[in-house]
Amino acid sequence: MPEFSPLSVAFLLFPNVTQLDLTGPAQVLSRLGNTTIHLVSRSLDPVPTDAGFSLLPTDTFAEVASADIICIPGGFGTVEVMQDAETLDWVRQVAREADWVTSVCTGSLVLGAAGLLKGYRATTHWASHEQLGFFGAIPTKQRIVLDRNRLTGGGVTSGIDFALALTSRIRGEEHAKFIQLSIEYDPHPPFDSGSPEKADPETVERYWALINKTAPGRVEKVKSIAEDLGF
Template sequence: MPDDAPLHIAFLLFPDVTQLDLTGPAQILSRLGNARLDLVAKTPDPVRTDAQFSLTPTATFADLPRTDILCVPGGFGTVAAMEDEATLAWVRQVAAEAQWVTSVCTGSLILAAAGLLTGYRAACHWASREQLGWFGAVPVAERVVFDRNRVTGGGVTAGIDFALALTAAIRGEAHAKLVQLSLEYDPAPPYDSGSPARAEPETLARYHAMVDEFAPGRAEKVRAIAERVAERGAGG
């Protein structure tokens, strides 16, 4: 496409989304140039995030039947979104015509539940990555994964890297570097604890305890969804 071709970007918005999965990439992709961005939800009502504030949709599923770029964030609300047929139906609908079908963190599980990652390499949050395989996707332990027109980012902050990589793919590396500079994206974390490979054992234990508290039985629920998806597929 021409470097300055107009683009429409749609982010799925659902209750208990991790807001940084959405707002990090949105900040970067809003600087693609000649681009319009929408936050799309089932209804126009404000949607609570897992950061205890709400985001206001700019469009509903009914308002927006197509887009150029679909981006699906993750969060503690992922399982409920995977179980909501209206959400999955909209994701499938817009993905059918989108130039890019993308996700951040556990948003890739929503794409997988919609049948959009079968046979595709994909990233996810490290704690849920292997669950992609239950849906026929190929889990990849990388921060950003491109496979044809599917682009998936790892956990939460990987959404920034994902959006810069997608910007480069669409507008060129020079434009992506300009966006990075304009946002002073020059990470220097105070602790080397951003990966389970480097985190201290007690930190890992506290993380798993937190997940058990706020999303009890999440893995079992995802597996059950995957089994239902497989049964429907087998049934033709």
């Protein structure tokens, strides 16, 4: 194993986070070599995820003031995060000195609310894509979008692809390939229904019905948040 320079990665942890947005890339980035992973939250209390179980933070906002990489996962809890001044201040503070400012899924909306995507191309979950424009970002329909030191991933499972792409840029392609092999990331999904373009209309309609039930008026809420923040 080559000698690697030390790295620190700070993931924001918040209630109703989509845990795979975080744990997928965390598993990959933990193998960057000589790397410390921080799961950062307001307190050290267990944080409930949208999967019905909790994750334990490793640090509080006060304990992690900087990191080489900051990553914001997504989930239904991002709406509350975008309205929380303390959390947005922490994101801005860490992003100011970070080499890489990143997100997975709707975590990009949090970066947007923090003012970190103005004029940057970015992506997010397909169902929230248009909302990036509320914060001055340039919505770009790709699974991974790199614009200068902003690297954003699309919905949920893109977090693994995103982390491998980031690894390649930091440690080189050979190390990224080594990690891909080590986690046997060789996906062959049993169905080809992973995007609205590929899914049948009934499945897409069922998804939108779920969103409208569990998060009614979400688009309007996010737009209102952006307006309140001065975008």
